Amino acid sequence: MPLDAKRTPDARFENLPGYDYAPHYVDDLPGYEGLRVHYVDEGPQDAVRTYLCLHGEPSWAYLYRKMIPVFLDSGARVIAPDWLGFGRSDKPVDDAVYTFNFHRNMMLELIKRLDLKTVTLVCQDWGGLLGLTIPMDMPDTFERLIVMNTAIATGVSPGAGFDQWKAYVRSQPDLDVAALMKRGTPILSDAEAAAYGAPFPDATYKAGVRTFPELVMVAPGMEGVDISKRAAHWWANDWSGDSFMAVGAQDPVLGPAQMEQLRQTIRDCPEPMIVADGGHFVQEWGEPIALAALQSFGEL
Numbered sequence: 608m609p610l611d612a613k614r615t616p617d618a619r620f621e622n623l624p625g626y627d628y629a630p631h632y633v634d635d636l637p638g639y640e641g642l643r644v645h646y647v648d649e650g651p652q653d654a655v656r657t658y659l660c661l662h663g664e665p666s667w668a669y670l671y672r673k674m675i676p677v678f679l680d681s682g683a684r685v686i687a688p689d690w691l692g693f694g695r696s697d698k699p700v701d702d703a704v705y706t707f708n709f710h711r712n713m714m715l716e717l718i719k720r721l722d723l724k725t726v727t728l729v730c731q732d733w734g735g736l737l738g739l740t741i742p743m744d745m746p747d748t749f750e751r752l753i754v755m756n757t758a759i760a761t762g763v764s765p766g767a768g769f770d771q772w773k774a775y776v777r778s779q780p781d782l783d784v785a786a787l788m789k790r791g792t793p794i795l796s797d798a799e800a801a802a803y804g805a806p807f808p809d810a811t812y813k814a815g816v817r818t819f820p821e822l823v824m825v826a827p828g829m830e831g832v833d834i835s836k837r838a839a840h841w842w843a844n845d846w847s848g849d850s851f852m853a854v855g856a857q858d859p860v861l862g863p864a865q866m867e868q869l870r871q872t873i874r875d876c877p878e879p880m881i882v883a884d885g886g887h888f889v890q891e892w893g894e895p896i897a898l899a900a901l902q903s904f905g906e907l
Contacts, residue, residue: 612697613812623802626672636716645695646688654684663732664819665784667694673893692815705818707831727751740834743841752850753900755889756861759839762827768859773820781810842873850876851900855885
């Protein structure tokens with residue numbers, strides 16, 4: 608039986624500032640039949656490189672609007688999907704549907720469906736919590752990494768900042784996403800903040816927003832811990848690609864200290880680019896980050 612899911616009206620996504628990318632959809636991924644997954648797909652289909660840009664909570668592909676043009680200018684293809692429950696993807700209404708493996712397996716199937724090759728993984732927040740567990744199962748697909756304000760969660764809380772965030776979201780079942788983004792990223796205009804809120808007309812669309820903080824693996828027995836431990840070992844011992852790290856220094860949850868721990872996990876990851884004014888959603892300072900990443904990879 609198909610899952611009960613909401614689909615945000617297209618009109619909510621009209622005239623978003625700085626974002627005019629045509630939507631692409633797939634609704635028949637194995638195990639997710641009937642659920643429509645959205646992704647941005649820009650640049651040549653036969654490009655030498657593909658950038659796979661994975662967002663986190665409670666954002667969507669709009670988060671990458673300042674980085675996508677830089678990647679496109681390099682001649683690459685850019686894919687920026689929305690996790691189920693976010694953006695233009697369908698939003699199952701039952702909170703219990705949302706699990707670590709529900710999201711991870713969807714992304715594995717989408718990568719296979721799009722037959723992505725020579726991929727640079729670009730990730731932040733849940734884009735990393737989930738995305739950093741994927742290359743070990745598709746090692747021939749991924750060649751480079753751009754990682755920002757995220758973690759590999761192996762059963763320990765990232766700290767008091769996260770505990771406070773989790774408690775706050777739990778107290779806000781109808782979280783005002785636009786207000787949250789404006790507060791955490793003061794450089795946003797009101798229209799940009801509203802674009803982050805566009806996917807969520809009311810609380811019935813926000814199951815994903817409510818559940819993502821609850822899914823972070825802060826205890827040893829939680830779903831995803833074993834996969835993440837295996838991923839951490841893989842990044843430390845088997846990863847041989849180029850890496851680039853950028854850190855929003857003002858992030859109270861996954862800031863410089865947490866990112867240094869992650870850097871020590873990723874084999875041969877160089878010193879990070881510190882974005883002094885950047886917060887958790889550091890992609891809002893994304894153009895200089897993308898340019899610095901390309902320069903570090905020898906493309907500029």
